[in-house]
Amino acid sequence: MRLPQTGGCQCGKVRYALTEEPQSVYTCHCTACQRWTSSAFSMGLVVPETAIRLSGVEPKRLQRVADSGRVNTRLVCPECGCWICGIPRDGLVRVRAGSLDDTSWLRPTRHLWTRSKQPWIIFAPSDEVFEAQPPT
Ligand SMILES: [Zn+2]
Ligand SMILES: [Zn+2]
Numbered sequence: 001m002r003l004p005q006t007g008g009c010q011c012g013k014v015r016y017a018l019t020e021e022p023q024s025v026y027t028c029h030c031t032a033c034q035r036w037t038s039s040a041f042s043m044g045l046v047v048p049e050t051a052i053r054l055s056g057v058e059p060k061r062l063q064r065v066a067d068s069g070r071v072n073t074r075l076v077c078p079e080c081g082c083w084i085c086g087i088p089r090d091g092l093v094r095v096r097a098g099s100l101d102d103t104s105w106l107r108p109t110r111h112l113w114t115r116s117k118q119p120w121i122i123f124a125p126s127d128e129v130f131e132a133q134p135p136t
Contacts, residue, residue: 001021001102001105003018003019003020003021004017004018004019004053005017005018005100005101005102006018006100006101007084007095007099007100007101008056008084008099008101009076009077009079009080009082009084009099010077010080010082011077011079011080011082012056013056013057013077013078013079013080014054014055014056014057014059014075014077014082014084015054015055015056016052016053016054016055016084016085016095016099017052017053017055018047018051018052018095019051019052019053020047020048020050020051022045022046022047022095023046023047023048023092024045024046024109024110025043025044025045025046025097025106025107025108025109025110026043026044026045026046026108026109026110026111026112027041027042027043027044027108027110027111027112028041028042028043028044028112028113029041029111029112029113029114029115029116029117029118029121030112030113030116031116032064032066033113034116036083040117040118040121041111041117041118041121042096042098043096043097043098043106043108044094044095044096044097045094045095045097045106046092046093046094046095047092047093047095048091048092048093049088049091049092049093051093052085052093052095054075054084057077057078057079058078059075059076059077059078059084060075060076060077060078061073061074061075061087062074062076068133072086073086073087074086075087082099083096083099084096084099085099108127109124109126109127109128110127110128110130110134111123111127111128111129111130112130112132112133112134113130113131113132113133114129114130114131115131115132
């Protein structure tokens, strides 16, 4: 993969650039992600907060209290509603992987909340699989 990697929302009003390789690429099979994406899972990547530069219009902040009690904040485009990323937590930002301009290099190797995964999904033996939220 080449750096920086660029991405953005569907309408192009929110854009971003990643200046570092992601620490991990993951799928999330929680029921909230299934509902948000209207799909079987969401795909995200983790970068240090210093490695993402947002540009364009100010994203809208949507909050939800997770099952763990933690408040999750999603940054979405105010125009097209596309979910771009979260706010930094422990110095890390989770970016919606499908919002990248080039998704061809993505290979998720961590799988979260697999207790609610669709039964037809099978993981590679070398991948890390977590029934719920991974520790740390
Ligand atoms: Zn947009
Ligand atoms: Zn999820």
